Amino acid sequence: MKTSKTSEPHSSADSPMLxxxxxxxVKFGSDIILKDxxxxxxxxxxxxxxxxNGAGKTTLLRTLLGLTKPTSGxxxxxxxxxxxxxxxxxIYSSQIPISVLEVVSLGSQGNKNTALQALxxxxxxxxxxxxxxxxxxxxxxxxxIAKALAGxxxxxxxDEPTTGIDEAAQQAFYDVLKELDARGITxxxxxxxxxxxxxxxxxxxxxxxxxxxxxxxxxFKIDAYMPSIYNAQHRLLHHHHGEK
Numbered sequence: 001m002k003t004s005k006t007s008e009p010h011s012s013a014d015s016p017m018l019x020x021x022x023x024x025x026v027k028f029g030s031d032i033i034l035k036d037x038x039x040x041x042x043x044x045x046x047x048x049x050x051x052x053n054g055a056g057k058t059t060l061l062r063t064l065l066g067l068t069k070p071t072s073g074x075x076x077x078x079x080x081x082x083x084x085x086x087x088x089x090x091i092y093s094s095q096i097p098i099s100v101l102e103v104v105s106l107g108s109q110g111n112k113n114t115a116l117q118a119l120x121x122x123x124x125x126x127x128x129x130x131x132x133x134x135x136x137x138x139x140x141x142x143x144x145i146a147k148a149l150a151g152x153x154x155x156x157x158x159d160e161p162t163t164g165i166d167e168a169a170q171q172a173f174y175d176v177l178k179e180l181d182a183r184g185i186t187x188x189x190x191x192x193x194x195x196x197x198x199x200x201x202x203x204x205x206x207x208x209x210x211x212x213x214x215x216x217x218x219x220f221k222i223d224a225y226m227p228s229i230y231n232a233q234h235r236l237l238h239h240h241h242g243e244k
Contacts, residue, residue: 157190
């Protein structure tokens with residue numbers, strides 16, 4: 001396991017480095033999707049990846065997962081086990097019948113004891129035998145996290161995990177993430193909900209083809225770092241602050 005090459009303010013110098021992205025660029029034809037991305041992810045970090053549509057967030061995730069090859073630069077994961085949680089858990093809806101336990105067991109290579117332990121971590125062990133299709137969107141996403149945990153990953157990457165989930169379910173979902181963070185699991189969450197991210201994570205990475213901010217959430221200034229596409233949203237959400 002590597003140790004940090006730098007004592008960055010958002011990372012513990014004593015935490016192992018799990019991912020080292022070194023000057024990565026990705027082009028599709030003549031289109032530049034990512035440019036000169038350098039980023040280290042350390043054990044125990046809770047990172048929020050934000051940016052507008054077209055900023056390259058999905059491409060960065062695909063590159064981390066080995067699904068997209070960098071045009072230049074390198075990514076060293078040091079054999080880190082990475083689990084991916086997609087936008088919605090209903091990818092299993094067509095597999096009928098399939099129980100919650102069976103879904104989670106896909107992540108544990110059929111080991112049901114490990115799957116049950118993972119369900120306990122997300123507070124859903126009591127519905128292990130229910131059909132996956134009977135669950136709400138929020139419950140499905142928590143099951144998908146359990147499936148990821150069943151593979152004993154060092155990092156969990158979540159891509160817009162609360163899309164289409166009601167507010168109450170979102171809060172329950174975020175509570176699960178807080179518990180996983182407290183357990184020391186490294187988390188990277190991609191979200192358009194900036195205010196939630198800033199109150200949830202310990203490190204913010206703002207991407208717009210290149211990294212425009214990487215640091216503590218309390219130091220992140222939305223108006224300074226976010227593109228104009230988000231400024232209007234921020235003004236709408238915070239009109240009560242006196243902005244007309």
